[in-house]
Every structure is written in C-alpha cells, then in structure tokens.
Amino acid sequence: MKRYSSKSIKGKLDRLVGGFYRSRPCDHCRKDSPSCWAHIKSRRYLSTRWLPTNAFSLCNSCHRWAHDHPDSFTQWIDLYCPGRLKELQRAFNISEPIKKAWLEELYEKLKLELQ
Numbered sequence: 001m002k003r004y005s006s007k008s009i010k011g012k013l014d015r016l017v018g019g020f021y022r023s024r025p026c027d028h029c030r031k032d033s034p035s036c037w038a039h040i041k042s043r044r045y046l047s048t049r050w051l052p053t054n055a056f057s058l059c060n061s062c063h064r065w066a067h068d069h070p071d072s073f074t075q076w077i078d079l080y081c082p083g084r085l086k087e088l089q090r091a092f093n094i095s096e097p098i099k100k101a102w103l104e105e106l107y108e109k110l111k112l113e114l115q
C-alpha cells in the first residue's frame with residue numbers, strides 16, 4: 001500500500017470523498033444542481049469525517065434547511081436511511097486516536113467504494 005504524509009492523506013481523502021458527494025444530485029430534493037458535501041457530525045471529527053454514513057450530497061438550499069432545522073433533518077435521516085444515525089454514533093465513539101495507517105486504509109477502501 002502506498003504511504004502518504006498525515007497532511008497529504010487527509011487532503012487526498014477530502015478530494016476523493018468531497019468530489020464524490022459534490023458530483024451527485026441533492027439527496028434531499030433530488031435536484032441536479034451543484035451539491036455540497038454535507039456532514040451529519042461536523043467534519044472536524046476525524047473518526048467520522050470521511051465515512052459515507054456521515055455524508056450527504058445537499059444543494060445549497062437543502063444544506064441551509066438542514067442547519068436551520070436540525071430536528072427535521074434528523075427525522076428525514078431516520079426516514080431516508082433507517083439505522084444510519086446509530087451506525088454513525090458507533091463509529092464516532094471510538095476511543096483510540098486516529099492513526100495515519102487507518103486513514104490510508106480508509107482511503108484505499110473508499111477509492112473502490114466511491115467509483
């Protein structure tokens with residue numbers, strides 16, 4: 001497996017995952033307008049930053065709606081993806097520090113999954 005610096009593997013993950021979600025129609029309204037890479041848990045948390053369970057493609061107006069109406073957004077996630085919030089919480093609750101090897105493994109896995 002190719003080795004990257006910590007900074008470079010985070011940048012590669014951001015480009016891979018962000019590019020994927022920005023290129024899809026909005027998951028909420030289904031409009032094919034430019035989408036954001038929207039997160040359920042803030043992107044500042046590395047344990048869940050790049051996980052598909054934490055990501056949606058949202059157009060600007062749906063992204064704003066999600067921020068302005070977090071309870072409605074949570075209800076929509078439960079309807080649209082049952083079980084996803086629990087799965088995300090399990091991934092979020094890991095106690096070990098995030099290691100570069102884990103990021104590299106995640107990158108290789110997501111490269112295959114997000115094609």
Ligand SMILES: [Zn+2]
Pocket residue numbers: 026027028029030031058059060061062063
């Ligand atoms: Zn939308």
